[in-house]
Amino acid sequence: MSDASTLATETTAAARAVEAVKVYGSGETEVRALDGVDITFERGKFTAIMGPSGSGKSTLMHCMAALDNLTGGQAFIGDTDLSSLTDKELTMLRRDRVGFIFQAFNLVPTLNAIENITLPMDLARREPDQEWVDSVIATVGLQDRLTHRPNELSGGQQQRVAVSRALASQPEIIFADEPTGNLDSRSGNDVLKFMREAVDDLGQTIVMVTHDAKAASFADRTVFLADGLLQGEMLNPTADQILDYMKILQVGQFVKGIPEGATMEEVLEYMKDLDD
Amino acid sequence: MTLLRYSLRSIAGVKVRFALTTLAVIVGVALTVGVLISTDGLRASLNDLSGKIYEKYDFTVRAASDVGDRNEGVPLLPPELADEIASTDGVEAVAGLAQEFNVVAIDGDGNAIEPGVGRQLGFGWPESEVLSTIYVYDDGISRQPVGPDEFAIDHFTGRENGFIIGQRYDVATPGGTFDFELVGYLYFIDPETRVTLQIVAWDMPTARQLLHDGGGYDLIHGKLSPGASFEEVVAAIGGRLGPDIEVISQQENINESNQEFASNINLLRNLLLAFAVIVLIISGFITYNTFTLVMGQRIRELGLLRVLGAERRQIAQVVAVEALLVGIVATILGLGLGIGVAFGIRGALDSSGAHLPDSDLIIGGWTIVAAVVIGIGVTMVTATWPALQARRVTPMVALADDPEIDPFNRRRALIVGSAVGVVGLILLLVGLLAGLSTSQIVIPLGVGALLMLLGVNIVAPALARPMSLILGWPADRLFSINGRLARLNAARNPRRTATTASALMIGLAMVSLVTVLGTSFKQTLNDQLKDSVEADWLVCSGGCNNAEGALS
Structure with a gap:
């Protein structure tokens, strides 16, 4: 794909957040879901966002994907500052520049597979690039299922439709929210492989929120979020490394006695003692 | 797409x-x-x-429009006037018309013919054939009545009530009830058309005697000679008419008739x-x-x-x-x-x-x-x-x-819904109590009722939760877990519950509407009868229908 190489060679970030703050409620019930997050997602990379429940990872994704507004700070898609856009412009941006994959598949139940796949382009009244759509469908192996409605498809097949929908319009960036959360491990693996291929072969940029270390291990880079703050990141981690790091984050929240500024090795050592 | x-x-x-x-x-x-x-x-x-009715009449002479109500009776035209008009240049034929309503034929069993929705008309057979709108029914035995002892009846009424040609029947007229020999069936304009009339006819002298106590005509219809114009004839006969008499053209006749039909149709x-x-x-x-x-x-x-x-x-x-x-x-x-x-x-x-x-x-x-x-x-x-x-x-x-989308706001629903409902209620009361005329009353009543319905629709979701919890209590007790699920489910989404209930509400409103309307119509009719009858006794021919209510 010629697009792939050009996308990959561009140096600007596909998306980034600057001092991102999101507050829900007010007064007594105020919750700071994001408490000042700075992060950059590179083009042509597969990034995973991990963190325990309530860490703010989904909120971060929603705000970066133009689904929700930040309370403070800025979010960019390419060079576009989302806070400067009107509702209509945000809609256009979602339609033309962003793709989505959700945990609950989120297909339109009354439309069949191919109609769901081309829906974003239909909404934009844009002719789909048939060759590209065909190749995406062939990659995910949905050729025989195109005229089936979502309720006639398995969970794995539905999520492959959702992946195809996200890829079909060749967006600048795809946001995936727990894409394997509702799938058995085999179907989940398939979906993750497609996403990996989309990045490697097609130069697609993908940001995925997950709490599954196995899923995150497919990513080029995994960032960790807790309490609305960025805690750290790992490049090309294995699932085990991720699990270990997650433990630190979780344990660190309530176990006192870990010395301030402890290295990861020291913490792991400490935890081994705890296990015993 | x-x-x-x-x-x-x-x-x-x-x-x-x-x-x-x-x-x-x-x-x-x-x-x-x-x-x-x-x-x-x-x-x-x-x-x-x-x-069709006025097709034969080029002009009509009648009592002027400002002299009384035509349905209540206006001065009659003297028979001599018809002769005078007939002798005017440009007039080919004239025919006086004598007619009276509430002329009732009595059938062989002694029962008066029920008026139904129509009017019962007594009619003098026009003496000019070219100006007649009633005809002998073509059944081979019917003929035109001649002389004081013969009458004809329209074939719809005649056949429906078993009137046999050749037999004698009583007819109640303004001049009294007499018996005549039925010599034929007749029809008005067209044998297949019945404009809710029941027609009894005699020859003209008999009709004038019975209906007008020997007096003149209600109308005089005329036909122009070929080539004569309406204006010339009006000018020629105008001088002989008194101030209370006018001449109208065929078109005016048709227009008036159309207008009268139109107002009934409207x-x-x-x-x-x-x-x-x-x-x-x-x-x-x-x-x-x-x-x-x-x-x-x-x-x-x-x-x-x-x-x-x-x-x-x-x-x-x-x-x-x-x-x-x-x-x-x-x-x-x-x-x-x-x-x-x-x-x-x-x-x-x-x-x-x-x-x-x-x-x-x-x-x-x-x-x-x-x-x-x-x-x-x-x-x-x-x-x-x-x-x-x-x-x-x-x-x-x-x-x-x-x-x-719009988290349900109970307070707002109660306030807005009640406000709308109260405005509706006020309009309703204004409509009912302000003593407006029938046409003025329609708007406040209609809008008021609509607003009340709207108000209830808005308030309904606010009431759905407490109502379903209260009304669901017996179900909860009687049907254990199923009852409890039903009760809580109805309370869970008050909007959905209210929407479903309002479909039923509208159905019920419809049923009550029809019932109330029907009962009101009946009551109104009874009241009108009661108002119109001040007597202690009511003598009816052939049944009093609903008139009994008028006396009680």
Whole structure:
């Protein structure tokens, strides 16, 4: 794909957040879901966002994907500052520049597979690039299922439709929210492989929120979020490394006695003692 | 295209609900269309009849319009006047007309002929054949009555009541009840047409004696000689007429007659349209509720469309397109069904005793415009609010656990709903108590009732939770877990519960409406009778129908 190489060679970030703050409620019930997050997602990379429940990872994704507004700070898609856009412009941006994959598949139940796949382009009244759509469908192996409605498809097949929908319009960036959360491990693996291929072969940029270390291990880079703050990141981690790091984050929240500024090795050592 | 397909399949997904919704609109459209078609047809055939009635009369001499009410009786024209007019240049023929209402024939069993919906007319057979509008019925034995001992009766009344030609019957006239020999059946204008009249006729001298105590004519009709003009003849005879007498042309006769028919038709049409309007208001509520409900069920899908890049406009369009489709289907089917309704109305009129001239089925341009405006208008207008709500769906709705666009505000619903209801109530009271005339009363009453219905609709969700908890208590106790689930489920989504309940509410309102209307009509008739009868005794011929109520 010629697009792939050009996308990959561009140096600007596909998306980034600057001092991102999101507050829900007010007064007594105020919750700071994001408490000042700075992060950059590179083009042509597969990034995973991990963190325990309530860490703010989904909120971060929603705000970066133009689904929700930040309370403070800025979010960019390419060079576009989302806070400067009107509702209509945000809609256009979602339609033309962003793709989505959700945990609950989120297909339109009354439309069949191919109609769901081309829906974003239909909404934009844009002719789909048939060759590209065909190749995406062939990659995910949905050729025989195109005229089936979502309720006639398995969970794995539905999520492959959702992946195809996200890829079909060749967006600048795809946001995936727990894409394997509702799938058995085999179907989940398939979906993750497609996403990996989309990045490697097609130069697609993908940001995925997950709490599954196995899923995150497919990513080029995994960032960790807790309490609305960025805690750290790992490049090309294995699932085990991720699990270990997650433990630190979780344990660190309530176990006192870990010395301030402890290295990861020291913490792991400490935890081994705890296990015993 | 996909959005259109989405709309179509969404409708297909809740077929029954949409079918019922469409049916409600169809009934409203069909009633309106049926009323318009049948009254247009009625108007055409009555206008046609006016033309036929006055076709023979080039001019008519009568008591001037400002002398009394024609139905109450105006001064008669002296017979000599007819002779004078007949001798005027340019007049080919004249015929005096003598007629009186409430002339009742009594059948062989001694029963007076019931008037039914029509009027009972006594008539003098015109002495000029070219100016006669009544004819001998062509059955081989009927003939024109001649002399003081013979009469004829219209063939509808005659045959329906077993009048046999050659036998003697009593006829009650203003001059008293006498017996005559029936010598024939007659018809008015056209043997197949019956304009709710029952006609008894004698020859002219007998009729004048019986009906006018030997006096003159009600009208004198005239025919012009070939080549003579109406203006010349009026100028020539004008001088011989007193100040209380006028001459009118054929066209004036037809216009007056058409006007009289038109005002009766309009009365009938407005009465029938009032029913159509009530049905349409109810269909409006039903479509509103359906679209609100369906939109609520699909809110997550609409949110998803927003995520994938649908503009607010496109989301509103989805709802609008669905409303439009319902409207188009309702309009087309309503038009078709309306033709059937028109036949039904016509049949009802015919079975009430009127045999109106057959008329072509007239589907006027306005009828089609009305059907389109009503069918599409009602659905589009009532879908406007749900469509505006749909516009407010955000992408985050697709991801929320329990999505609701507009979190239900109990306080607001109670305040707004009560306010609307109270305004409606005030209007109702104003309408009822302010002593307005019948035509003025319609607006405050109609708007008031509509507002009260709206108010209840708005308040209903606020009451749904406490009501379902209270009313569900016995079910909870009696049916253990099922009862509890039902009770809590009804309370969980008060809006949905209220919407479902309001469909029933409207149904009940409809039933009460019809019952109250029916009872009121009956009561009004009784009251009118009571007012008109001050006697202690009432003697009726052939049964008093509902008149007993007048005395009690």
